[in-house]
Amino acid sequence: MSETKFNPEDMPILNLDISGTSRHEASRFLDSPEIMAAYIAESMKAGDTALVHALGEVAKAIGVNKVAQQAGVNRESLYKVLKGGTKTRFETIRKLMTAIGLELTVRPMATPAAAPSKPRPAPGKSAARPAAGKPKSKVATKPVPA
Numbered sequence: 001m002s003e004t005k006f007n008p009e010d011m012p013i014l015n016l017d018i019s020g021t022s023r024h025e026a027s028r029f030l031d032s033p034e035i036m037a038a039y040i041a042e043s044m045k046a047g048d049t050a051l052v053h054a055l056g057e058v059a060k061a062i063g064v065n066k067v068a069q070q071a072g073v074n075r076e077s078l079y080k081v082l083k084g085g086t087k088t089r090f091e092t093i094r095k096l097m098t099a100i101g102l103e104l105t106v107r108p109m110a111t112p113a114a115a116p117s118k119p120r121p122a123p124g125k126s127a128a129r130p131a132a133g134k135p136k137s138k139v140a141t142k143p144v145p146a
Contacts, residue, residue: 026054030061037102049084055096056082062100070099 030036036058043054059067059082068078072095081088081096097104 026057027060030058033101036061036100040097040100040102051093052082052084052088055093055100056084058100059096067096067099071095 026039030039040051040054040058043050059078064078065075068075071078073081073092078096080086081092094104
């Protein structure tokens with residue numbers, strides 16, 4: 001039996017025209033784990049504030065009390081985090097993702113943005129490293145007459 005991997009970019013919901021909708025209507029349409037995952041994945045591309053907002057919409061779709069209980073935080077603290085405007089700890093995001101039933105995965109970017117590549121030494125060769133301490137000075141030697 002082959003295991004299929006979920007790819008949020010394959011979700012047809014991502015191709016919807018949402019120009020006439022309000023940003024606060026998302027929770028009404030988040031009715032499956034696949035759609036929630038696609039929504040969170042797209043929000044992560046938009047930045048930190050969009051991710052926190054998306055987590056709030058998913059929490060509303062599931063039920064804020066239920067998510068708070070499963071995340072091990074009280075409801076008031078969860079509302080404060082989801083309100084935005086403050087820096088949210090990664091641990092809190094991780095707890096919320098777990099409570100929602102989603103896992104955070106990492107994969108290489110198609111084209112790294114501003115990461116200049118450094119040449120790597122050939123296998124078996126070590127890269128030249130500067131010596132610690134004082135740099136050694138080069139001393140000119142004279143040939144000794146025979």
